[in-house]
Structure formats: C-alpha cells, structure tokens
Amino acid sequence: MRVALFVTCVNDTLYPDTGRAVVTLLERLGVEVDFPAAQTCCGQAQFNTGYRYETEPLVRRYARAFEGYDHIVTPSGSCVAMVRDNYPRIGEKAAAEGRGDELAEIAASVVPRTYELTEFLVDVLGVTDVGAYFPHTVTYHPTCHGLRMLGLGRRPVELLSHVKGLELRELPGADECCGFGGTFAVKNAAVSAAMGADKARHISETGASAVCTVDNSCLMHIGGTLARLGSQTRPVHLAEILASTEEHPYAPGGIR
Amino acid sequence: MSGGTYLGMPAFPEAASESTQNKQLRANLTHATHTIRDKRAKAVAELADWPQLRAAGAAIKNRTLRHLDHYLEQVEAAVEAAGGHVHWAADADEANRIVIDLVRMTGETEVVKVKSMATQEIGLNEALGEAGIRAYETDLAELIVQLGDDLPSHILVPAIHRNRSEIRDIFAKEMGNWGRPAPDGLTDRPAELADAARLHLREKFLRAKVGVSGANFMVAETGTLVVVESEGNGRMCLTLPETLISVVGIEKVVPTWQDLEVFLQLLPRSSTAERMNPYTSMWTGTTDEDGPQTFHLVLIDNGRTDTLADTVGRQALRCIRCSACLNVCPVYERAGGHAYGSPYPGPIGAILTPQLRGTQSKLDASLPYASSLCGACYEVCPVAIDIPEVLVHLRERVVQGGEVTLRGSRTTIKPAKGHAAERAAMRAARWALDHPAALRGGQRLAARTRRLHPKRLPGPGKAWTETREVPAVPAESFRDWWQRTRGKETK
Amino acid sequence: MSTREQVLGRIRRALADVPHGETPDDVPVNRDYLRMHGERSAEETAELLAENLADYRAIVHRTTTAELPGRIAALLAGRGAGRIVVPAGLPPEWLAAAEGVELVTDTAALTHRELDAVDSVVTGCAVAIAETGTIVLDASPDQGRRRITLVPDHHICVVRVPAQVVDSVAEGLERLDPARPLTWISGPSATSDIELDRVEGVHGPRTLEVVLIHE
Ligand code: SF4
Numbered sequence: 001m002r003v004a005l006f007v008t009c010v011n012d013t014l015y016p017d018t019g020r021a022v023v024t025l026l027e028r029l030g031v032e033v034d035f036p037a038a039q040t041c042c043g044q045a046q047f048n049t050g051y052r053y054e055t056e057p058l059v060r061r062y063a064r065a066f067e068g069y070d071h072i073v074t075p076s077g078s079c080v081a082m083v084r085d086n087y088p089r090i091g092e093k094a095a096a097e098g099r100g101d102e103l104a105e106i107a108a109s110v111v112p113r114t115y116e117l118t119e120f121l122v123d124v125l126g127v128t129d130v131g132a133y134f135p136h137t138v139t140y141h142p143t144c145h146g147l148r149m150l151g152l153g154r155r156p157v158e159l160l161s162h163v164k165g166l167e168l169r170e171l172p173g174a175d176e177c178c179g180f181g182g183t184f185a186v187k188n189a190a191v192s193a194a195m196g197a198d199k200a201r202h203i204s205e206t207g208a209s210a211v212c213t214v215d216n217s218c219l220m221h222i223g224g225t226l227a228r229l230g231s232q233t234r235p236v237h238l239a240e241i242l243a244s245t246e247e248h249p250y251a252p253g254g255i256r
Numbered sequence: 257m258s259g260g261t262y263l264g265m266p267a268f269p270e271a272a273s274e275s276t277q278n279k280q281l282r283a284n285l286t287h288a289t290h291t292i293r294d295k296r297a298k299a300v301a302e303l304a305d306w307p308q309l310r311a312a313g314a315a316i317k318n319r320t321l322r323h324l325d326h327y328l329e330q331v332e333a334a335v336e337a338a339g340g341h342v343h344w345a346a347d348a349d350e351a352n353r354i355v356i357d358l359v360r361m362t363g364e365t366e367v368v369k370v371k372s373m374a375t376q377e378i379g380l381n382e383a384l385g386e387a388g389i390r391a392y393e394t395d396l397a398e399l400i401v402q403l404g405d406d407l408p409s410h411i412l413v414p415a416i417h418r419n420r421s422e423i424r425d426i427f428a429k430e431m432g433n434w435g436r437p438a439p440d441g442l443t444d445r446p447a448e449l450a451d452a453a454r455l456h457l458r459e460k461f462l463r464a465k466v467g468v469s470g471a472n473f474m475v476a477e478t479g480t481l482v483v484v485e486s487e488g489n490g491r492m493c494l495t496l497p498e499t500l501i502s503v504v505g506i507e508k509v510v511p512t513w514q515d516l517e518v519f520l521q522l523l524p525r526s527s528t529a530e531r532m533n534p535y536t537s538m539w540t541g542t543t544d545e546d547g548p549q550t551f552h553l554v555l556i557d558n559g560r561t562d563t564l565a566d567t568v569g570r571q572a573l574r575c576i577r578c579s580a581c582l583n584v585c586p587v588y589e590r591a592g593g594h595a596y597g598s599p600y601p602g603p604i605g606a607i608l609t610p611q612l613r614g615t616q617s618k619l620d621a622s623l624p625y626a627s628s629l630c631g632a633c634y635e636v637c638p639v640a641i642d643i644p645e646v647l648v649h650l651r652e653r654v655v656q657g658g659e660v661t662l663r664g665s666r667t668t669i670k671p672a673k674g675h676a677a678e679r680a681a682m683r684a685a686r687w688a689l690d691h692p693a694a695l696r697g698g699q700r701l702a703a704r705t706r707r708l709h710p711k712r713l714p715g716p717g718k719a720w721t722e723t724r725e726v727p728a729v730p731a732e733s734f735r736d737w738w739q740r741t742r743g744k745e746t747k
Numbered sequence: 748m749s750t751r752e753q754v755l756g757r758i759r760r761a762l763a764d765v766p767h768g769e770t771p772d773d774v775p776v777n778r779d780y781l782r783m784h785g786e787r788s789a790e791e792t793a794e795l796l797a798e799n800l801a802d803y804r805a806i807v808h809r810t811t812t813a814e815l816p817g818r819i820a821a822l823l824a825g826r827g828a829g830r831i832v833v834p835a836g837l838p839p840e841w842l843a844a845a846e847g848v849e850l851v852t853d854t855a856a857l858t859h860r861e862l863d864a865v866d867s868v869v870t871g872c873a874v875a876i877a878e879t880g881t882i883v884l885d886a887s888p889d890q891g892r893r894r895i896t897l898v899p900d901h902h903i904c905v906v907r908v909p910a911q912v913v914d915s916v917a918e919g920l921e922r923l924d925p926a927r928p929l930t931w932i933s934g935p936s937a938t939s940d941i942e943l944d945r946v947e948g949v950h951g952p953r954t955l956e957v958v959l960i961h962e
Contacts, residue, residue: 007735009689009695011734012695012699012734012735013695013698013699013702013729013734014727014729014730015727015730015734015735016730016732016733016734016737017730019734019737019738020737022735023738035734035735035738035742037583037692037735037738037739038690038692039692040690040692040695041689043686043689044627045685046682046685047648048648048651049651049655049665049678049682050624050648050650050651050652050653050654050655050656051652051656051679051686052652052656053656054682054683054686055686057690058686058689058690061690083274086648089645096567102706104460111587122271129487143258144628144630144631144632145631146630148630148631148632148634148635149631175632176586176628176632177586177628177632179586179628180628181628181630182628182629182630183625184625184627184628185624185719185720186717186720187269187719188268188269188272188587188625188626189269189272189273189719189720189722189723190269190272190273190276190277191269191272191276191590191591191626192628193722193723193724194276194282194366194590195586195587195590196723196724197723213429220727221724222726223725223727224720224723224724224725224726225723225724227724227725228723228724228725238393271793284942287942288943288944289943291942291943291944292939292943300867302784302797303781303784304781304784305779305780305781305784308777308779308780308781309780311777312776312777312778312779312780315774315775315776315777316776318774319771319776322762322765322769322771322774323762323765323769323770323771323774324762325755325758325759325762326757326771327753327771328754328755338926344749344750344751344753344754345750346750346753346754350750394950395940396938396940396941396949397940400940412939413939413940413943415940416942416943419942420942423941446941446942446944446946447946447947447948449941450938450941450948450949451948453949453950454948454949454950457950458863461859461950462859462860462863475925477928478925480925481799486936486937486938486939486949487934487936487937487938487940487949487950487951488897488949488950488951489949489950489954491893491897491930491950491951492897492950494895495892495893495894495928496859496894496897496898503784504756506758511771513925514917514920514921516916517915517916517917517920518780518919520916520920521916528939528945529877530803530933530945531799531803531879531880531933532876532879532880532881532931532933533933533936534803534932534933534934534936534937534951535930535931535932535933535936535951536929536930536931537893537928537929537930537931538925538928538929538930538931539928539929540925540926540927540928541930544887544929545855545892546886546892546893546894546928547892547893547894547928555754557754557757559805561754561757561758561761562757562761563806564758564761564762565757565760565761565763567764583943603949655937661760664753664756664760671764
C-alpha cells in the first residue's frame with residue numbers, strides 16, 4: 001500500500017504542525033507515508049472564486065505529484081471536497097469546450113484515491129481508537145465541507161471519543177457555517193465576521209479549552225476571531241489531537 | 257429600505273455590511289429563520305421517502321425543462337380548450353402592457369392581487385400605477401410591505417424583516433390612507449394583527465372585479481393552474497372577481513396531474529413546515545356560474561430562456577419558491593433580503609437574479625459571491641438545486657466572461673470590471689503554486705521576516721484583520737521540515 | 748413574428764444540447780417514493796385524519812348518519828348562527844333538525860355582500876386526505892360554488908367515513924377530476940407572515956368544523 005500525504009498549501013505554509021501530526025499518527029499506526037514534493041495546492045481558492053482556467057494547471061500538477069500512490073491522504077476536508085466534487089466538473093467543462101478528455105481522465109484517476117484523514121483512518125485502516133491521549137476539554141466544529149459535501153458523519157467524533165483523557169463538549173449550532181468560505185472572508189468581510197462572531201460565541205459557551213476541526217482554513221478564521229475576542233479556547237486540528245500520546249503529548253508549536 | 261424600488265442599489269457587500277449592523281433586523285431575522293428551520297426539519301423527517309420525493313421532484317422538473325416548448329404548447333391548448341385565454345410576454349414591459357390592456361378592457365381602475373413572485377419581478381404594481389390602475393396587495397406580508405412603502409425581503413414572508421411591533425405601527429399609521437383604518441387600540445398580538453388585515457381587506461375583496469395572481473404550478477396535460485396559500489386571500493382573489501389574470505413564468509409548468517402528488521408534498525413541508533398548507537386552489541379555465549367568467553393566462557419569459565440556455569445554470573429553473581434555502585442560509589440571516597437587490601433574495605436569488613438580469617451591473621455581478629458555499633441551501637432544497645455549483649459557475653462568468661445568452665441571442669461577454677487586481681493575484685499565485693521551488697522561496701522569505709509581520713494589515717488584508725488575528729508564520733514550512741528530517745524526497 | 752413564436756424559438760435554441768429525437772419520456776422519472784406512509788386499517792386512517800385536522804386547529808366531531816342532523820343543529824345553535832348558506836344539492840335531512848335558522852341557497856344570483864351577511868355554511872366534500880389532514884371540495888352539488896365556503900366565517904364540512912377518506916395525497920389526486928374547480932382545505936385560514944409563526948384566522952373561515960360520519 002503506497003500512501004502519500006497531501007499536506008495542502010495552507011498547512012505546508014502556515015500549519016506544518018498539522019502535517020507533522022499526520023505523519024506521526026500514520027507511522028504510529030504502521031503506515032509508511034511519503035511526501036511527494038511536487039505537490040502544491042488543489043486549486044480550491046482559484047476555482048471557487050471563478051478562475052477555472054487558472055485551476056487547470058494545478059489539477060494536472062496534483063495528478064502528476066500523486067501518480068502511482070494507492071491512497072492520497074489529506075488533513076483538509078475542503079481540499080478533498082475540491083478534488084472529489086470539482087475535478088470531475090473541471091474535466092467535464094473542458095471536454096464540453098472541445099479541449100479533450102485529459103482533465104476528465106485525471107479526475108477519474110485521482111478522485112477514488114483521495115481521502116480525508118478521518119475517512120482514511122476509519123474506512124481504510126478500520127481504526128477508531130488510535131491510541132491517543134489528550135487530557136483536555138474539546139469541542140468539535142464539523143466544517144461545512146466535512147459535514148455536507150464529504151458526509152464525514154460520526155467519523156471524527158468516533159475518533160475523538162476514543163482519545164484517552166479527552167472530554168468532548170457538544171457545540172451548539174454546530175452545523176452552522178463559521179463564515180470563512182475562502183475569498184468570501186474578505187469579499188464579504190462584514191457578513192463573514194458576523195458569522196465568525198456567532199460561531200466563536202457558541203464555542204466559548206461550551207467552556208472547552210480547545211476547538212477542533214478537520215480543516216485548518218476554517219480554524220484559521222475561527223481561531224483568529226477567538227483570539228481577537230480574547231477567548232481562552234485554542235484552535236487545534238483534529239490530527240494534532242490524534243497524534244498526541246502520553247509519551248509525546250501535544251504541545252502548541254509542535255510535536256517532537 | 258423604502259421607496260419601493262431596487263434601482264440604483266449598491267453591490268451586495270456594501271449593502272450587507274450596513275444591514276449586518278442593524279441590530280433590530282438581525283434579531284428579527286434570526287428569530288424567524290431559526291423558528292422555521294427546526295420546524296421544517298421535523299416536517300420533512302415525518303416522511304421516510306423524502307429523498308425519493310426530492311429526486312422525483314428534480315427529475316420531473318428536468319423532464320419539463322428539456323421539453324419546455326412541448327409542455328407550453330400543451331398547456332396553452334388545454335387552457336384555451338377550457339375557456340381561458342393565453343398570452344405570451346418576452347419581457348417585463350410586454351407582460352405589464354398585456355396586463356394593463358386586459359384590465360382596461362374591463363373598464364376597472366383597481367385590482368386585487370395574490371402574492372406572486374412573477375408580478376414582483378416584472379414590477380407590475382408600479383406599471384399599473386402609472387397606467388392609473390391601483391393594485392391592492394392582499395397577502396398579509398405583502399400588505400405590510402405595501403403599506404410601509406417598503407420592499408419585500410423574503411420569498412414566502414416578504415415582511416420577515418419586520419417584527420410584530422413594527423407591523424402594528426405600520427397598520428395603525430397607514431391602513432386609514434388605503435381604506436378601512438386599523439381598529440383603535442390595536443396591539444401587537446399576531447392574532448389581532450391578522451384580524452385587522454381581515455377587516456381592512458374584506459371590503460376590497462367584496463367589490464373587486466379584477467383579480468391578479470401568479471401560480472405555483474400549471475399542469476400541461478389538463479391546463480390546471482394551482483395556487484398554494486395560507487390565508488384565504490388567494491381564494492378571494494381567484495374566485496370573487498369577474499376577471500382573473502394569472503401571470504406565470506414559463507418554467508412553472510409540470511407535465512401531468514399525477515406529478516402534483518410529488519410537489520404537493522415537497523412544497524408545504526419545505527416552505528411553511530406544514531403537512532399541508534391551509535388552502536390550495538386548482539382551476540382549469542373557467543367554470544359556468546362559479547368564479548371568474550373570464551380567465552387570462554400571461555406566460556412570461558423575462559430571462560428564463562436565457563437561463564435555460566446555460567446547461568449548468570438551468571437547474572435554477574427547477575425552483576418551486578419554497579424559501580427553505582433562505583431560511584437556512586447564514587448569509588441571508590445576517591445580511592437580510594434587501595441586500596440582494598431583487599424580489600429573489602437569499603441563495604436562490606444569488607443564482608437566479610444574475611441569470612435573469614445578466615451580470616452586467618455591479619450589484620448583479622456581486623451576487624454569486626454572496627455565499628460562503630456552505631451548502632446548507634443545497635441540502636434543504638426540495639428539488640435538489642446544487643446552488644453552490646451554480647454560484648461558482650456564475651463566478652466564472654463574472655471573472656472570465658465567455659459565451660452567454662442575453663435576451664435570446666448568443667453573446668460573448670467580457671469579464672466584469674473591478675477584478676483586474678484579483679485576476680493578477682490569482683495568476684501570480686497559480687504560477688507560484690505551479691513552481692514548488694518558488695513556493696518554497698516564498699515560504700522561507702515569510703519565515704525569515706515573521707517577527708516583522710504586522711497584526712493589522714492595510715489594503716485587502718484589512719478586511720481580514722479588522723475582526724481576526726492573522727496566523728503567525730512558522731519558522732519552518734512543512735516541506736522544509738520533511739526534507740530536513742526525512743532527507744530523501746520522493747520525486 | 749409573434750411573441751409566442753419568439754419565446755418558443757428561444758426555448759428551442761436554448762435546448763440545443765438536448766439530442767434530436769429525445770422525447771419527454773426519455774427523461775427518466777423514478778417514482779420509487781411511497782404511495783402512502785405506513786400501514787393502517789380504515790379505522791386507523793379515519794383516526795389519523797381526525798388527529799391531523801385537529802393538529803391544525805380544525806374542530807373535529809365524530810357521529811353516525813342517524814345522529815348527524817342533531818349534531819349539525821347543535822353546532823349551529825352553539826354558535827348562535829341565524830343565517831346559513833347551503834349548496835343546492837345538500838342532503839335535506841342534514842339540516843332537518845336545525846330549527847329557527849334561515850337557509851340561504853347557493854345560487855349564481857346571490858351577491859358577495861349577501862354572502863358576507865351569512866353566519867355559517869354547511870357542505871359535504873369530495874375527498875379527505877388522512878396523512879395531511881386535508882378536505883377537498885370539488886363544487887359538486889353538495890358542496891356548491893367555491894365562494895360559499897370562503898366568505899362566511901364558519902364552515903361545517905361533513906365527511907363520510909370510510910367512503911370519502913383516503914390515506915395520501917397521491918390517492919386523493921387520483922379521485923379528483925381536474926376539470927372541476929378544486930379547493931383543498933387543511934384547517935382554518937392561517938398565516939405565518941408574522942415572524943414565521945403560524946396564527947389561525949385570516950380571510951377564510953376562522954372556524955372549521957369537520958364532522959366525520961361513520962356509515
Ligand atoms: S432554490 Fe430550492 S430551496 Fe430555494 S426556494 Fe427554490 S426550491 Fe426552495
């Protein structure tokens with residue numbers, strides 16, 4: 001089984017801890033994981049803002065970078081949704097524009113191999129107890145892509161419920177969008193901020209010491225809002241919680 | 257919002273940044289949308305076969321749209337065979353002219369109206385007013401909007417932005433100027449407000465000679481029109497006048513009588529969260545000695561065929577105007593309906609308006625961006641319109657331009673103005689992302705300068721840092737860590 | 748070119764992607780949804796109808812054919828109804844016990860204002876749908892013109908059980924004739940226009956009483 005990590009451009013640049021956590025976690029579970037350095041970005045921001053043509057080279061790059069891997073695992077729900085929902089559309093549109101089937105074939109090849117981390121853990125490895133230890137109160141925000149597009153369902157909560165020492169607090173209004181939405185956060189900053197403020201309020205109300213998601217882009221917005229409001233609740237990616245053990249407990253700023 | 261016009265409204269972000277500050281509006285909308293959200297979920301959960309009904313609803317509409325010419329000819333023939341008259345209007349002006357002429361033929365100078373999205377879309381009330389014909393809105397929420405010289409802000413409940421005490425004030429102040437005044441000592445109890453409307457409008461119903469309506473469905477095989485409502489004002493307008501004029505979008509046709517078994521389950525549960533709405537009227541042409549003896553059906557295009565020509569955007573024409581997408585939309589909840597600058601607010605408005613009107617104006621070009629793409633709308637839509645998909649598709653049209661159909665002609669449109677800087681940034685980002693070495697260079701530069709990064713950014717970054725901290729740039733990117741610790745790079 | 752031709756022409760051009768020769772039936776519609784929801788005996792169906800009607804604030808009464816006239820008389824007396832409009836074909840025995848009320852028969856000549864001065868209306872129905880708590884009128888002789896069940900403030904509607912009761916919307920539609928003017932009624936008139944919360948009683952009858960007669 002050849003497994004590649006697609007760390008995503010946001011994590012690569014801003015949240016390397018999350019990438020390291022995925023590597024730690026998978027290796028602990030006996031999975032050998034590669035990081036093909038040709039990878040960069042899935043093209044989500046470009047595509048969702050309307051720049052489909054600017055996205056196409058990134059689709060090709062993704063396919064080249066991950067050629068030959070059985071599983072492409074990524075700690076970002078929205079990037080998986082981009083590949084799964086939109087790569088086929090990009091392929092279809094290119095074909096309809098008379099530019100051949102290349103992109104459609106790429107989509108057909110990468111879509112079934114691309115997994116969000118919790119899908120990979122639960123569906124491919126068949127584990128829900130990853131032997132993690134995280135002695136804190138945590139609330140889980142199911143991001144829109146994870147909830148509605150990927151249908152992650154109970155997978156993340158299942159995984160969290162097996163983490164030793166972790167106390168899960170239910171988040172009121174969990175299914176409501178945090179207001180990030182990529183370029184939406186700056187194009188419609190006022191509405192985005194209003195949504196973020198409501199999400200932050202709900203999170204603070206849980207009294208949890210950490211809020212986790214399967215996506216650092218939403219977490220950047222949520223965490224940024226919480227910090228500005230002076231909240232004590234920290235944003236933590238789910239992977240970092242799962243990577244944390246009694247021997248190597250989670251520490252902000254990175255494991256190892 | 258007043259003056260009753262959408263003309264000259266600012267783009268969505270500007271309008272919304274103002275309305276999000278309006279505490280009263282926010283409170284009214286949050287209260288109303290959250291009330292209906294939970295109820296809808298319950299009403300839908302009652303039916304074990306909801307996913308199948310939803311799929312069938314979408315499929316029936318797809319069948320209709322792919323053969324729309326056939327079904328329109330069929331419904332036209334059936335309505336005429338049942339004693340009705342059918343008129344065709346290519347755009348709003350033509351539709352308004354037809355209705356004005358029809359009213360003039362009756363010699364009347366006033367009409368009673370059932371709430372209809374189509375007549376709002378074409379601005380019928382204003383056109384009638386200019387022709388010296390007074391149109392009385394009879395739906396409670398439309399009455400509130402009309403008396404308040406306001407604009408509708410919701411498909412189902414046009415006055416959703418008003419709470420009960422605001423409604424009380426409007427009734428107390430304005431009813432007297434339009435007819436029977438509100439009773440003295442009117443309070444803000446909803447039942448009392450409804451009663452005031454009953455008394456105020458009864459007089460108008462009893463004397464009306466002309467009724468104007470829309471329709472929720474037209475059945476092609478039988479020529480039957482269907483109006484779904486709650487209050488009974490629809491029944492009043494559809495049965496008491498001598499002449500009935502129904503203005504209906506061409507996409508409202510459904511093929512068969514049996515098809516109603518799907519939509520009469522999908523619509524009430526999705527819109528008012530009821531098993532069934534209080535009143536549904538169905539009529540086929542005219543009936544001797546019962547109801548209007550003259551019936552006109554005005555079929556309007558007004559941008560629908562342009563929408564139909566877009567194979568991705570076409571699905572917006574499946575919409576049955578239930579408003580479920582508005583009620584779950586976090587953007588609508590905070591921005592309010594007026595920011596969308598058309599009678600179609602919320603998610604459906606964000607995909608329908610730029611297709612019906614085109615994306616030329618600044619406002620219309622901003623609508624596809626009025627969404628975080630959270631997908632809540634798609635999840636509740638009873639005819640499975642993938643609103644996020646269409647939003648992104650229309651964003652492409654805005655920034656890339658391309659081939660579209662405008663008023664029936666294929667045209668190539670240019671990218672919308674005001675996206676030049678963004679386009680350049682996207683190209684630059686794409687270039688860097690297609691060159692991992694360049695990406696790495698950028699990451700290292702950012703890491704080296706990380707202590708200098710300001711907390712508040714100027715320019716476009718300001719929109720972020722106004723309410724959020726910027727993430728700190730780490731000392732080492734993931735890719736550098738991997739290379740340092742794992743040594744070998746694959747490929 | 749007429750507007751009709753223009754619009755139909757636009758539609759045909761817009762549908763250039765639809766393969767030539769495709770017919771409406773070539774577009775699949777899967778009707779694998781349920782014809783009715785749940786299994787019920789006839790008695791359970793009537794019970795569900797009563798429950799759902801009451802849930803939307805209709806007042807439900809259950810009686811027998813023999814006791815119907817007495818029940819109607821009591822209901823009218825209870826409201827102090829003096830003038831009643833009745834459809835021309837209402838079974839005369841239904842009102843046999845109603846004393847001291849003036850009967851106004853539904854005719855084309857009746858004016859709207861005369862109708863507005865009436866207290867109550869008594870009708871039969873075409874079909875009743877249990878799953879949604881709906882009664883449907885089709886303007887048959889025992890139901891009359893549409894307006895008589897609209898303008899008065901009080902409507903008594905008689906439903907024959909089990910003959911007129913169906914389970915579902917699908918079964919209801921099947922029994923109805925689209926050529927007739929149809930009015931579907933689910934509870935008294937209501938509105939959700941104030942803060943999206945339901946309030947009963949706007950323009951239609953504010954009191955709806957449904958009498959289920961078990962035959
Ligand atoms: S788009 Fe769907 S959810 Fe929104 S109003 Fe139309 S039918 Fe209802």
